[in-house]
Amino acid sequence: MMNTKNRECKCTRKREYEARKQKVSINVPIIWVLGGPGSGKGTQCDKIVEKYGYTHLSSGDLLRKEVNSGSDRGKELNAIMERGELVPVEVVLDLLKEAILENLPHSKGFLIDGYPREKSQGALFEKNVSPVTVILFFDASEDTLTKRLLHRAETSGRADDNEETIKARLKTFNENNNEVISQYPDKLKRIQAEGTVEEIFANVEAILDKL
Numbered sequence: 001m002m003n004t005k006n007r008e009c010k011c012t013r014k015r016e017y018e019a020r021k022q023k024v025s026i027n028v029p030i031i032w033v034l035g036g037p038g039s040g041k042g043t044q045c046d047k048i049v050e051k052y053g054y055t056h057l058s059s060g061d062l063l064r065k066e067v068n069s070g071s072d073r074g075k076e077l078n079a080i081m082e083r084g085e086l087v088p089v090e091v092v093l094d095l096l097k098e099a100i101l102e103n104l105p106h107s108k109g110f111l112i113d114g115y116p117r118e119k120s121q122g123a124l125f126e127k128n129v130s131p132v133t134v135i136l137f138f139d140a141s142e143d144t145l146t147k148r149l150l151h152r153a154e155t156s157g158r159a160d161d162n163e164e165t166i167k168a169r170l171k172t173f174n175e176n177n178n179e180v181i182s183q184y185p186d187k188l189k190r191i192q193a194e195g196t197v198e199e200i201f202a203n204v205e206a207i208l209d210k211l
């Protein structure tokens with residue numbers, strides 16, 4: 001019993017290690033989806049998946065999955081996320097890269113939702129995973145973001161959808177966002193995200209139809 005467990009454990013670790021080392025050759029679009037908390041990244045990604053068949057990888061969802069697994073790493077992550085802070089970049093990047101490799105054989109493109117959150121995260125992704133094709137940045141006012149998140153809080157069950165954490169998340173976002181997007185002037189597509197879901201999606205289509 002003990003032996004089998006150990007073997008499985010080593011095996012998983014080995015696979016993870018190899019995933020990290022492996023060079024990835026990706027010939028489908030890699031799209032970073034950025035914007036403040038509540039800017040509609042998840043909502044628009046769902047619509048993109050429906051029309052374009054891309055693979056949606058949300059860094060937040062991958063992290064929450066890790067938290068729900070109940071692992072020690074998950075518990076540490078949960079504490080950080082409840083404070084509205086950013087988790088260590090290696091953790092997010094490993095989770096993203098593993099998910100990309102897993103989906104690569106059949107994927108038409110990847111939506112990387114909510115990453116990079118810091119300048120260094122973008123550089124690490126491009127170095128260790130792949131260059132980015134295009135960046136969708138959903139731009140909405142703080143007022144709109146807060147209203148949408150408080151509304152989402154009624155049903156989301158997310159530990160970070162409460163007034164205090166929302167304030168901290170907006171602060172984290174404002175501190176880092178300009179530095180992130182200013183690195184990629186040629187790839188950046190700024191999308192006005194105050195309108196209806198359909199209006200915003202029309203602007204998204206105008207960009208993705210050209211890829």
Ligand SMILES: Nc1ncnc2c1ncn2[C@@H]1O[C@H](COP(=O)(O)OP(=O)(O)O)[C@@H](O)[C@H]1O
Nearest residue numbers: 036037038039040041042043148152195196197
């Ligand atoms: N264009 C929109 N107009 C009004 N509400 C929206 C719009 N887009 C998203 N929402 C709502 O705002 C909340 C946050 O959207 P979500 O897609 O989860 O944002 P993010 O993934 O960027 O945090 C959700 O409750 C969602 O239904």
Ligand SMILES: [Mg+2]
Nearest residue numbers: 041042058060
């Ligand atoms: Mg989201």
